[in-house]
Amino acid sequence: MKDYYRRIREVPILQVAEALGIAVRKDKKALCPFHGDKDPSLAFKGNRFHCFGCMEKGSPIDLVMKIKDLGLEEASEWIGSRFRIFPPDKGSPARSRSRKTPASPLPEKKIALPGAITAASPPGKEVLPAYFDVYEKTIALLPSSGAIAYLEGRGIPRDTAAGYMIRIVEDPGKVLAGLLERFSLELLLSSGVVRKKKDGSPTLQWGEGWIIFPFIGRDGLEAGQIVFLQGRNPLPDGIPKYMELAGGFPRPLYWTAKGMGAPEDGELYLCEGIIDALSAEEMGSPAVAVLGTSALSDTIIRTLLPYRLKILADKDPAGGKFAKEASGRIKEMGGWASVVHLPDGVKDGNEFLLQKIDRKGGRK
Ligand SMILES: [Zn+2]
Incomplete structure (x- = not known):
């Protein structure tokens, strides 16, 4: 330590x-x-x-x-x-293989656009810089251990989960109180971290048990800031499966560290979800996640055009549709895209990682 x-x-x-x-x-x-x-x-x-x-x-x-x-x-x-x-790693089974990550800073890729928050903001509710502090404080108020355990169960090692500041909601009321000590209710509501219940009283957007993933911005004023939060229902069949900030913000790209560091014209895995992107990164591939076809705006595609994109979609009808639509639109805009074919019996990038760990005789 x-x-x-x-x-x-x-x-x-x-x-x-x-x-x-x-x-x-x-x-x-x-x-x-x-x-x-x-x-x-x-x-x-x-x-x-x-x-x-x-x-x-x-x-x-x-x-x-x-x-x-x-x-x-x-x-x-x-x-x-x-x-x-x-x-x-505090005595986790993954200790022996915990990586020594060099202290290299994230690459600078700042694109300052006058009048725009970022090069990658599709139209929709605007994310204001004032929200970044709210998102950061929200993450600071949430514990990490339960989230780390959840991700370890999916083959994502403890140090990766900790480095990406992934959290769990344990006591929503306490988090709300902590936020109100620091920010006005008005700011909390417009930032999407807090919403109003039917009776008009404020509540944290996510309930107990939700896993919260912060998105780190890459360009312009967003560089290095937490620009978005997505919650994931921890119950395997829980509905809804995902819940984002309240208020309909455009969904930004989820950059992994290797993805941010990928050279332009280098390979970049375009994944359908965060866990798949983290799985790809764990297998050594730079990756970025886009949260569904609807999030794949022209602006986001333009951000991705410099890369040789490998689309890693779920092997189900929805994933097939995503891969087809994404590769079609990327090529239409002059980009390079190919679709990754997962082996038989593997339904997504995370399962591929888990099978790989199994074949190695497991991590534990
Ligand atoms: Zn001074």
Whole structure:
């Protein structure tokens, strides 16, 4: 654990500052976010920050803790998830094969479009930057252990699940109370994390037991921010199977770390769901998930055009339809797409991973 915090503290502070949205000048100075700064007095040196105006100072972790109002663990996780550093495996069976992930930052692929939040925002309810803090705090208020166990059951190792900040709702009322301490009800409602019940009282969008997946943005103002949340019903036949933010936001792409790092004109697996994308990544393939054909807007296709797309769809009628429609539209727009044919008896990407683990004699 000591080693984990050391590695987090060693992430270049200028990159952490940038991920926090601090504009650092060439002389490594910036306007201090902690006091009304007009002449840049925040300096970076020796991987620490120091303000000559208000005397705030500290490590990259301190910077995140102060700006995002997070605890040590949450702030470390905030950095870790963006720079692919995961906490050590605490005695899980997967320990022997837990990977040493290099502390390489996510690639910069910032496309600033004037007047637009991102290159990948299809029309629909607009995601405002003010919501990013709400999503982040929501994730910070949710426990992870139950979600990690759920994903381990699907062959996704503990460190991957932790790195993607996947959570479970255990006490919706407590989360709502925690959010209300920090944000106005109006903001919570418009962000889609909270909705109104029939009697008009506010409630968290997801009930007890739901697994929550945060989506990390890649481009423009969204880069490195949590831009969307999807809940998954933990019951195998639970209805609905998925529940997203309330209010009908457009569904963004779910980028895996390898997917974000995939070179343009490189291979990218286009999956039908998050767990399939995480499974593909676990098998070594860069992947991205699109949440259904309806989410595959022209804007999203344009984001994907630079890649050689391999469509990994479920082997059922709906999956077949998705693969056909997606590859058709991608090719129509001048892109490259092929459909992955899963072996007989394998119904989706996650099952493929599970069978692979089985063949290796299991992970445990
Ligand atoms: Zn200051």
